[in-house]
Amino acid sequence: MVHRARVRVGPGPRAGGGDVTAAELVSRLTRRSRSNFYYAFLVLPRPRREALYAVYAFCRTVDDIADLGPERGASPAAMRAALDGWRREVARCYAGDGAPEHPIAQSLRAAVQRYPIPRDVLEAIIDGVAMDVDGATFETAEDLYPYCYRVASAVGLASIEIFGYTDPRAREYAVSLGIALQLTNILRDVGVDARAGRVYLPQADLRDCGVTAEDLRAGRYTPGFVAVMERHAARARDYFLRARAAYPRADARSLVAAEIMGRIYHALLREIEARRFRVLDQRVVVPAPRKAAIALRCWAAARVPGAARLARVAL
Known part of the structure; x- marks a missing residue:
């Protein structure tokens, strides 16, 4: 969620x-x-x-x-x-x-x-x-995905029934997009969550890169931390790509709200990566004017023939 x-x-x-x-x-x-x-x-x-x-x-x-x-x-x-x-x-x-x-x-x-x-x-x-x-923790990325499904993909599956769709691939799209969004949330909130006693990053990644939960709570920005975050960001990108592959273009109009969410979160992921994962002591956001521009482009792409290229600019 x-x-x-x-x-x-x-x-x-x-x-x-x-x-x-x-x-x-x-x-x-x-x-x-x-x-x-x-x-x-x-x-x-x-x-x-x-x-x-x-x-x-x-x-x-x-x-x-x-x-x-x-x-x-x-x-x-x-x-x-x-x-x-x-x-x-x-x-x-x-x-x-x-x-x-x-x-x-x-x-x-x-x-x-x-x-x-x-x-x-x-x-x-x-x-x-x-x-x-x-207080669940997750040994591997594969262990994390069921959690992401429950708190994010399930929300997407509920939402697409409200939006309406004709292509059953919309369900695959919702599941993959939900996981992508939640993985991005985890990147953004890693410091806040750690200080609240929650660590969603896979324990195996932390061990491999020499990072501890205490490092996250203390806000220690190290090469190991960056390495962990790079792994996690790669997984988020992969799920954005999976969502894109499953996107049912016949339902573009009805799913425009989901597309807006996905593209705003993709922009957030890119912003986090551009800042080299400096999220431990600051909250990275997509500025409101950029969100509004993304929403407008997605809306136009769903309704105006040939406008899909505008939405791609928002990615």
Whole structure:
């Protein structure tokens, strides 16, 4: 999942005075931070945008549970219980009787009633957050990919059902693009995550390059660190290429929001590489004007014959 512009909405699915709707939550998140999602949301018709708001708000709310931790008074058991509460809310979204309790879950139910969002992809998102709660580490890149699938590709698989598509390759596109986005997130947030006690970089890579978790927490920028990041960036590039190979051009119009996200994140990856992975003490971002330009080019490429070359400029 794409992190980390947080808006606290509570650790579990309960209704009440402190809760916000999906639209309110996403509006606060995206408008305040001009996040990468903001530019993708802009191009969607209102019904699809509201459904995507519900999915995104669900993802952010569940993702926040992993950030509670003992320092905020939540034990691992309490966080798992909160995730179980969201599993029940997802079940209610698909049940014929009994409405979800949380306002965001209610919005999610409306989305799954309107669009064929598979239940298993929403449950996979919760499973991914549970891995964070359990403090999962990953020995190899192959071990990392299932986590990326759960927290990012599953979001993409839910999203394409809202966007609409005719070519079944759209699912392969969503899976590969989700992994590419999450691998890029890991590059961007490696320092922040390490200081929060999370290391997503494969342990085998760290050992091979002589880098420790303490080095990451302390922000030690060394040749070994650069070597680890180069390996990881190469994997992200590979998944961007896989997504490009699977991209169903017949569905260009409906998938334009996904393309905007992918190209903004590809630009972020290139920016991180251009700075030689100096991410331990600073957050690398794509400037807002560049994001807007990418969004415009993708929109034009999906609608104007011969404009596809404009979108390539954004890469």
